[in-house]
Amino acid sequence: MELSAAEKRQSLKKMLDEPACHIAPSCSDGIQARLVEWLGFPLVHISGSGQHRSLGFADAGLLTLTEMVNKAREIVDAVNIPIVSDCETGYGNAVNVTRAVREFEKAGVAALHIEDQMTPKRAGHEGFDVGLVSRDEFVNKIKAALDTRRDQNLVIIARSEAKDSLQERIERVSACCEAGADSVWLSARTEDEIKAFAKIGKPMVGVPPRQLMPLSRWGELGGRVGCIPTVLQVAALHGMRQCLEELKKNGTEATYLKQTPGIEDTRKWYANLGNAELKELEKKYGY
Secondary structure, three states: OOOOHHHHHHHHHHHHHOOOOEEEEEOOOHHHHHHHHHOOOOOEEEOHHHHHHHOOOOOOOOOOHHHHHHHHHHHHHHOOOOEEEEOOOOOOOHHHHHHHHHHHHHHOOOEEEEEOEOOOOOOHHHOOOOOEOOHHHHHHHHHHHHHHOOOOOOEEEEEOOOOOOHHHHHHHHHHHHHOOOOEEEOOOOOHHHHHHHHOOOOOEEEOOOOOOOOHHHHHHOOEEEEEEOOHHHHHHHHHHHHHHHHHHHHOOOHHHHHHOOOHHHHHHHHHOOOHHHHHHHHHHHOO
16 A cells, blocks of 8 residues: 555654664665665665765755755655655755755655755765854754644754764754754764763664664664665665676676676566556556
């Protein structure tokens, strides 16, 4: 049964109340999202960085609201599970946030994370300087998002990029939660840092430090949605690179296909993608 946008949001709200980590692999298009759903994951994440990379750009706030919303709509329509989407900085000031929330909500996403960087944003984790708006402006952006949404189950997540101070990050997202934010982006790595965020008392969403602790432990500490950015793109590109190198070297990709474990199952899934729905519609309405 196909779920409505409202039902997907309700499903996500239930997950946020459960004492476990729900994994949300980041996807850059509909077919990746279908793969995530096929393998039984409960959620999909849309990463702003991933969307930039998929078009060959640096993660530097170059994509417009319209481009991001169109991609969100594509991914939402592809699957029957909730979508957690990056809303970057809200694409400007609080007025811009109101339009961004309207458009993402109409596209059908279940949650949006909005951050406190200046527009255009930069990737602080990649060595770029990150400028922040004032705490008051950040809170007002979150207020604008909350006031704009029509469905109260659309989850608004406050994310602070105050890299140099854990306390500043906590105080900023705490102020947003006091203003009504539903969830916080867990910008923390160690157990002590995560526990400090947990004291805010809101469901926590973020990127689990998988090299430092098991996902189960991250969930025990309060992580409710674990977003896994870039991994699918890197894995896909590496596979493409190997296939292309084989094709360039030998004039055929046969050896790559023969030597890659499990690829035949993926090929069959790919070949049959959408066929079941097509046959059902043709049977129901004739062709």
